[in-house]
Amino acid sequence: xxxxxxxxxxxxxxxxxxxxxxxxxxxxxxxxxxxxxxxxxxxxxxxxxxxxxxxxxxxxxxxxxxxxxxxxxxxxxxxxxx
Amino acid sequence: xxxxxxxxxxxxxxxxxxxxxxxxxxxxxxxxxxxxxxxxxxxxxxxxxxxxxxxxxxxxxxxxxxxxxxxxxxxxxxxxxx
DNA sequence: TTGATTTATACGCACTAGAGTATATAATTA
DNA sequence: TAATTATATACTCTAGTGCGTATAAATCAA
Numbered sequence: 431x432x433x434x435x436x437x438x439x440x441x442x443x444x445x446x447x448x449x450x451x452x453x454x455x456x457x458x459x460x461x462x463x464x465x466x467x468x469x470x471x472x473x474x475x476x477x478x479x480x481x482x483x484x485x486x487x488x489x490x491x492x493x494x495x496x497x498x499x500x501x502x503x504x505x506x507x508x509x510x511x512x
Numbered sequence: 513x514x515x516x517x518x519x520x521x522x523x524x525x526x527x528x529x530x531x532x533x534x535x536x537x538x539x540x541x542x543x544x545x546x547x548x549x550x551x552x553x554x555x556x557x558x559x560x561x562x563x564x565x566x567x568x569x570x571x572x573x574x575x576x577x578x579x580x581x582x583x584x585x586x587x588x589x590x591x592x593x594x
Numbered sequence: 595t596t597g598a599t600t601t602a603t604a605c606g607c608a609c610t611a612g613a614g615t616a617t618a619t620a621a622t623t624a
Numbered sequence: 625t626a627a628t629t630a631t632a633t634a635c636t637c638t639a640g641t642g643c644g645t646a647t648a649a650a651t652c653a654a
Contacts, residue, residue, distance in 0.1 A: 434577045435570070437563050443579050454600060468642055470602055477564035478611085478640055481519050484563055488517070488579065495516045496578040497525050497570065536630060550612055552632055560610060560641085 433501065438475030440484065445473040447491045462490035515583065520557030522566065527555040529573045544572035 434440045448458050448469075455469040462469075463486060472479050472487065488494055516522045530540050530551075537551040544551075545568060554561050554569065570576055 432579045434579060436567055440563065440577070440579070447579070455602095456600075465643065465645095466601075467603075471642090474602085476641090477562065479563045480559065480611090480641065481522065481561045481563055481566055482559035483642075485518055489582075492582045493579050494582045495522070496580050497514045497516060497522070497529070497575050498578050500571075500574045500576045537632095538630075547613065547615095548631075549633075553611090556632085558611085562611065562641090565612080 437477040437479065441473045441475035444487055447493060451491055458487065458490055462486040519559040519561065523555045523557035526569055529575060533573055540569065540572055544568040
């Protein structure tokens, strides 16, 4: 339930949450103080995105992080299983 | 319980977890493929750290992220309350 | 069809991560 | 005390951010 281990997974969750909030990338960018282009890149999973930028997006979506023990049985990517 | 909204909070949690795992910054760095100097900077809350680097540390500590709704009543920093 | 909205992508710019390498200081232990 | 270990900090270098600005393609509405 909204767990993430990789930048790609974080991007997917942010995309889903933005969609639920019915915001465009531009609108979300405004709330977070970021360009639309930046939001786009983050949602696609750019691994070099800065943590502060992720935090800004989370705040704009009224979300926060929780750091929890890894759950066994869920691989990072389906490819990693084989 | 291990919630974070800022790079500083993330750094504190990572420090605490490393301590629990009884690893030195150097040992953790080895597991995560990072320099000891890098671990030090992240634990101190550098806001420009890359998300992939945070993910590498979390993996080395057997942790993962969860993205959850913001809990009301908890400010980002104690300073923000006053 | 024309116009508006949304998203992906691009360029130049200033800035900084993290590697590699190294050191100084502090804390721990023999 | 001397030796070891742990952490913070520094330098050069390459790579990539996010801004400002802009555009192309796709979708949708009038």
